[in-house]
Amino acid sequence: MSRIIACYKWVADEADLKINPDMSVDLSKAKGKISDYDKNAIEAAVQMAKITGDEAVTLTYGSKKAKLSLKDALSRGPSEGFWVNSEKAEQADGAASSKALAAAIDKIGDYKLIICAEGASDTFARQVGPSVAARLGIPCVSSAIKLELCENELKISRKLEDGIEIVAAQLPAVVCILPEINRPPIPGLKSVLDAGKKTTREYKIEELGLLESDLSARTETIDFKAYVMNRKNIVLDGETAADKVKALVGSLKKEGII
Amino acid sequence: MGEESQFDAIVVGAGPAGLACAYLLAKAGKAVLVIERGDAPGAKNVTGGRIYAYALNLLDKDLLDDAAWERKVSHEEIMIIDGNRSITMDYHDPSLTEGDESLQSYTILRAVFDQWLADKAEEMGAMVVCGIRVDDLIQREGRVVGVIAGEDEMYAEIVIAADGVNSLMAQKAGLISDIKKETVGVGVKEVIELPAKTIEERFKLNQNQGSARMILGCTQGIHGGGFLYTNQESISLGCVFMPQEIVQHGKQVHDIFQELKMHPAVYPLIQDGETVEYSAHLVSEAGYRGMPAKLYKEGLLLVGDSAGLVINTGYSIRGMDLALLSGIAAARAILGESDLSQIGPAYLAELEKICLLPTMRLSVGYNQLLDIPRIYSNYPQLAIGVMQRLYKVDGQIPQNLKKQVMEAINESGLTVWQMLKDGLKGVRSI
Known part of the structure; x- marks a missing residue:
């Protein structure tokens, strides 16, 4: 039995963001949450493990704030939760995060599949999955909406602009999933209670053979500002309801929405 | 624990009543599970925002020191509104804020307070699980x-229904039927953010001190009233109405509330503030009369709003302190009674001992008084009419005071006979 590792990020809940009059963003009252699509990643790992008989586990790289995430992640079904704990995570970029995660995955060992979300709900930089794969020297397939295991090969359906591509990848591999892949259920009472009994493992970066300096970000967030999106204020004319609907459809098409 | 039971007690609802009970049970070493429907404790309620410290002191005096307060109430105010005119009475007494802590009251924001109390219960060993709705017993x-x-099914020796007004648990147990429209009010509330300094200036408060204000006459004649509490950096402003009367009047709740906000005596208090929260909820309004006939069933106790424990006297509203008391009484009954079938009666006995039921019985009179429809329109108009005449100096020969008062009475649509009757009812009921 090997491991299927779902990586997730503990992010500020955007519902709690406050925009100041000068357009600066106040994060001070924001509570944490597991990044939205990472919930899909965890669910995908749990589902895959059910089929393959492997063990689904979770992994996060975060500051001490991320400790809160472990129980939440485990209530979604995985059997063990790993956490690389470093304050460096607060300023991490994709390169630094993938370094920490790859080192932890190496340490955890015996992995068959790493599942990441396509991007995190705070930055959506889409770097961590591919970088982890590069560091581990294993294949990476992005934009996955369906996973099927055939012997020692993974068949992945990739959602493209105008079609679906099916790719086979040798395991172990990293897969970056899109939210269409599944609908993560809300954990039930028993799952939440069981999560409290599951094992969690905390890694300090030294245990992973890394130095503080290894995890320094080489990009820096200089400013974080809100921007105003003006409404288009289009009023649709038309004699009958059918005319109006036609005008609406036309307008939506023009905007490239449908 | 019985062989089947996974917990000694399951508490449904992480509000003050449920958490107080869970806190004491966990402190006594019981295995307690608290299940909360909201994503966090305090997420699902709407409350004016004042708690009396004596109740928390009774729960555990150690809790008083670091409780999640907003401001200590130093000013008790009553505001009477008629049209765009108003009278505000402000009672200030240094003993409201000095001396015995347990005799004082504080404004709170429930999202903060409930989370804090939940953390305390967890420190004692209770398990608090959020985001889970209990569907049935x-x-x-x-x-x-x-x-x-x-x-999922979860078993326990005893279940504590702390799931608030219109309790689903009490309904499932057959202790209450579906809600009766005349027993509940609809409350709406906004939390309006303002800098602490602005609040202190506008309400003439010292740092960390606050005012609690009841507002009469702001409901356009509908049975109900308003409230205003100052928090550290926000104001909680709200109104409670009887829903059936709103329907009869053909008015919209938010329109009446908007008019209150724009009232010339209210607007300057909230001006430049930012509304960060708008919420609405049911409020138990019937007092003792609205309580379920039975507060327990074997294996189940009703606490807090689930048990209808709210007192509205017209000059103050009490709910959260009663919730804490009932949670304490429930815990005492559970811990003190080893015979499971006797916990219910023991709970009632504790409610008597903790003075909760006697207090509820006394509130019946207030409810009768508040049933007089004239309280919401004619009397506020009369009080304001008298004031208007008292302060009118226009160089004309003033009329004698008696005549002026009679004029104000006539204008308010009241008759002396009616006032005598209401007065008598008032004296009798309190």
Whole structure:
């Protein structure tokens, strides 16, 4: 039995963001949450493990704030939760995060599949999955909406602009999933209670053979500002309801929405 | 614990009543599970925002020191509104804020306070699980033995229904029927953010001190009233109405509330503030008369709003302190009574001992008084009419005071006979 590792990020809940009059963003009252699509990643790992008989586990790289995430992640079904704990995570970029995660995955060992979300709900930089794969020297397939295991090969359906591509990848591999892949259920009472009994493992970066300096970000967030999106204020004319609907459809098409 | 029970007690609802009970049970070493429907404790309620410290002191005096308060109430105010005119009475007494802590009261924001109390209960060893809705009770041979949440069943020696007004648990147990329209009000509230300094200037408050204000006459004649509490950096402003009367009047709740906000005596208090929260909820309004006939069933106790424990006297509203008291009484009954079938009666005895039921009985009179429809329109108009005449100096020969008062009475649509009757009712009822 090997491991299927779902990586997730503990992010500020955007519902709690406050925009100041000068357009600066106040994060001070924001509570944490597991990044939205990472919930899909965890669910995908749990589902895959059910089929393959492997063990689904979770992994996060975060500051001490991320400790809160472990129980939440485990209530979604995985059997063990790993956490690389470093304050460096607060300023991490994709390169630094993938370094920490790859080192932890190496340490955890015996992995068959790493599942990441396509991007995190705070930055959506889409770097961590591919970088982890590069560091581990294993294949990476992005934009996955369906996973099927055939012997020692993974068949992945990739959602493209105008079609679906099916790719086979040798395991172990990293897969970056899109939210269409599944609908993560809300954990039930028993799952939440069981999560409290599951094992969690905390890694300090030294245990992973890394130095503080290894995890320094080489990009820096200089400013974080809100921007105003003006409404288009289009009023649709038309004699009958059918005319109006036609005008609406036309307008939506023009905007490239449908 | 019985062989089947996974917990000694399951508490449904992480509000003050449920958490107080869980805190004491966990402190006594019981295995307690608190299940909360909201994503966090305090997420699902709407409350004016004042708690009396004596109740928390009774729960555990150590809790008073670091409780999640907003401001200590130093000013008790009553505001009477008629049209765009108003009278505000402000009672200030240094003993409201000095001396015995347990005799004082504080404004609170429930999202903060409930989370804090939940943390305290967890420190004592209770398990608090949020984001889970309890759908039903598990009952065997007339006894409650557990709860059902989604597909999961969980068993306990006793279940504490702390799921608030219109309690689903009490309904499932057959202790209350579906809600009666005349027993509940609809409350709406906004939390309006302002800098602490601005609040202190506008309400003439010292740092960390606050005012609690009841507002009469702001409901356009509808049975109800308004409230305003100052928090550290926000104001909680709200109104409670009887829903059936709103329907009869053909008015919209938010329109009446908007008019209150724009009232010339209210607007300057909230001006430049930012509304960060708008919420609405049911409020138990019937006092003792609205309480379920039975507050327990074997294996189940009702606490707080689930048990209808709210007192509205017209000059103050009490709910959260009563909730804490009932949670304490429930815990005392559970810990003190080893015979499971006797916990219910023991709970009632504790409610008497903790002075909760006697207090509820006394509130009946207030409810009768508040049933007089004239309280919401004619009397505010009269008080304001008298004031208007008292302060009118226009160089004309003033009329004698008696005549002026009679004029104000006539204008308000009241008759002396009616006032005598209401006065008598008032004196009798309190």
